[in-house]
Amino acid sequence: MKQVYGVIGHPIGHSLSPIMHNVAFKEREIDATYLAFEVKENQLKQAIDGVRGLGVSGLNVTIPHKVNVMQYLDEIDPLAERIGAVNTIVHKENKLIGYNTDGEGYLQALLPILPKSLDNMRVLVLGAGGAAKGVAMAMTVHGVKEMCITNRTMEKADTLAHECSAITKVSTLPIALAQARLTEFDLIVNTTSIGMTPNVDQMPLSLEMIARGVVVSDLIYTPAKTRWLQDAEARGAIIQNGLGMFINQGALAFEKWTNQEAPRDIMRKKVVEKLGGLT
Template sequence: MTEIDGFTRVCGLIGLPVAHSLSPLLHNYAYSRLGLNYRYLAYPVQPDDLQPALRGLTALNFSGVNVTAPHKEAVIPFIDRLDPVAAATGSVNTICCREGKLEGYSTDGEGFLWSLQEEGNYVSAGKSVLLLGAGGAARAVSYALAAQGINSLTILNRSEHRANSLAEKLQALFPSLSLKAALLTTGSVKCYLPQVSLIVNSLSGDPWPWEEMAASFYEGTLVYDLRYSLCRTGFINWAEKSGAKVLNGLGMLLAQAALSFELFTGVEPPFKLMKKVLTEVNC
């Protein structure tokens, strides 16, 4: 890795919490292998400190930052320019600092689709999907799936109002998409499980012990947990024991990180090397 000096460009991750993140590992490994004079750090940012933190990015000449929960939606009022996907989804996971301005992008959806297709061998068009959660990641993923031509989407969330709000936004963008929104309960999950071929969990935490809930899946159902804990989550264990195919969010992390890397540096990411370093990290 190059030595830090007065020309070193700084990138990072803002969110809360961020200590668990693998993004610094991925980005710094890629910088090192390509000999780029960049560093990537994780910055825990409280919600009340979000605006001054964003102002500091341009003042300190950051190259850019990734954005994770709980800030993916909250950053939008402070962004000078949004790319079309970020504007449509209402979610930003990548901010670039250019000419004193903040530019917001959403690479989550594209990263999710790469993982879904390459790792899950799943074709979205014409399928029925159940989405758990309605936050920033859920917005990006649901938009990406709708753009791929899914037939129906059911959104379950702990706040029914947020589920309805996301459904209304998607309906305006995709009038032919069959949409439902409801409160997340064990009853609503059990009701919709047999009706879909893809279940996406975007919840930051488990609403109940999944292992205690009996499940009946449609044959061949793929269950995707957007969380990328290297240890298996209770959600993943429950789904697999109930007969579903499972994926966690490591593939999505990899793909969205590669897209962000290119936005920050203007250099093609060493995708295979970044993938290799992820496979070498053990629980």
């Protein structure tokens, strides 16, 4: 019987996960299909019940469900528990087990492009949702020198900072103050959905005060180069979109589902092809 996997989120029409995972299943000769499921916030419990009832083998979880989905699972991996967010669900032996591959996937993409080691960098994280938790905790565990978190809701930023502060120096700033102090940071990471298709004209904050040579990283990969990254590049920044993280987190999820090595090159090639060759 063909196995079914998928991704849940809202909105979900932009997701390239189906083409990436379906080509991976084909490459590894696994009889499976991967679908995108539009699930609104008030439908989350029913969706997870459906995973159980229909025997769906595994899911990816994206905005806005990475935190709330945890309450409906049977087990949470210790790293995901620590992060406080799940992006991957494995359905095994009638149990739904939650994992988080975002942080590790992000670091695998980020570290090779940094001009200096992370333990010598001051980082500004924009956002405090599920993706931010994965990225912030991963950098914290990896030994980032200092981290500052800004978010429209400062209570969420303070909570995330507290969760990370046991390991490294973490502070919070309102967006206006963070923007005024941009020159203090070596790496600026947007973990929000601001600027994602179809809202491509939006930017999470202005980069007028940015220093040349800073690394500006956006977790968004549709469009491949957001308006925010275009502005950063024009100001002399080293830029990175979310494609590398997307491929890596997906590959790590694939490996948890199948116990097979993910064909990352094939997965990347297919996604880049869909994006029109833009990486």
